[in-house]
Amino acid sequence: MEKEITNNSKIGECSVLEIKEKQAFPFIKEASINNTNLNDWIFNNKQEFDNKLCEHGAILFRGFNINTVAKFEKISKLFDTDSLEYAFRSSPRFSVGKNVYTSTSYPKDFSINMHSEASYMPNGHPGYIIFCCINPATERGETPIADNRLVLSFLSKETKTKFLEKGVRYIRNLNKNIGLSWQEVFQSNDKNHVESECDRTGIDYRWKSEEDLELTWVKKAIWEHPKTKQLSWFNHASFFNKFTLEKDYYGSVKNEDQLPNNTFYGDGTEITKEEIExxxxxxxxxxxxxxxxxxxxxFLDNMLCSHGRNPYEGNRKIVTSLF
Structure with a gap:
């Protein structure tokens, strides 16, 4: 059964009808009595699956009983490329299977702002991200999703032009006292390995101390999707910006130079508070x-679709994998 989400939905400042008129989002495939094996459905309908994902950016499979990590792992075997290790990470996650991770362990009473997974990575990025609900929260805990083509359409011409021409400059300060350590981000305790990775991926680095590493790089903000050829808003410009960081979570930060993340235009000029808003x-x-x-x-096409997380109560368990 195929349908669109209508009930229990909240859509920013647009009505459900407006979103429907723009694009059915997400596309929903529900299990039928005669078709309850998700692996079989994807394998037998690969072209339809690819087409729907390109068209809608997101596909929600419901009723297929994928309720364990082992069942979720089997889905990855259907794809041409291997699932990816969660490298150059920006939030703490824990492995629960072969390249299967818990969703971020960011405190449950905080929201996670909208973003496309690892769009900030200096050398490549995941094409797809898959989420599986092993156990829903008792309250809230939704994973909001947004069509990045729509996001781009809602930006002013002036803002789009600036980001298109300049891109985004990312600055990360890796220090375990204010965020993630460099050992966590690079999954290594070897400074030589870290420096080699930075050289390989075009990251400028500066050791402020043995445990304090500053990274800087520039990347495009607006991308042409490799299959649809549509332009998409694909970056961490707002997610990593100083104006969106949770003050309560990073209360120990004394000045901007210590922020775990910050963003600028590619030429180093500031992204204003008004532009972030x-x-x-x-x-x-x-x-x-x-x-x-x-x-x-x-399933999300990572370039076409962004996601976030709402605060929640209870033992929420959402696992994820990247491709």
Missing amino acids: EIINAYKKSTIEFPWKKGDVL
Whole structure:
């Protein structure tokens, strides 16, 4: 059974009807009595799966009983490319299977802002991200999603032009006292390995101390999707910016130079607070939320679709894998 989400949905400042008119989002495939094996359905309908994912950016599979990590791992074997290790990480995650991770362990009472997974990575990025609901939260805990093509359409011409021409400059300060350590980010205790990785991927680095490493690089902000050829808002410009960081979470930071993350235009000029607010509002206008159900599997084209996380109560367990 195929349908669109209509009930229990909240869509930023747009009505459900407006989103429907722009694009059915996400596309939903529910198990039928005669078709309850998700692996079989994807294998036998690979072209339809690819087409729907390109068209809608997100596919929600519901009722296929993918309620364990072992079942979720089997899905990855259907794809041409191997699932990816969560490298150059920006949040703490824990492995629960072969390249299967828990969703971020960011405190449950905080929201996670909208973003496309690892769009900040200086050398490549995941093409797809898959979520599976092993256990839903008792309250809230939705994973909001937004069509990045819509996000781009809601930005002013001036803002789009600046990001298109300049890109985004990312600055990360790796220090375990204010965020993630360099050992966690690079999954290594070897400074020589870290420096080699930076050289290989085009990252400028500066050791402030043995445990304090500053990284800087520039990347495009607006991308042409390799299959659809549509332009998409694909970056961490607002997610990593100083104006969106949770003050309570990073209360020990004394000045901007100590922030775990910050962003600028590619030429080093500041992204203004007003421009960050414009980006956040564009996400809000493009975002839809739905309650997780146990066994749900959500496929996202990472360039076409962004996601976040709402605060929650209870023993929420969402696992994820990158491709």
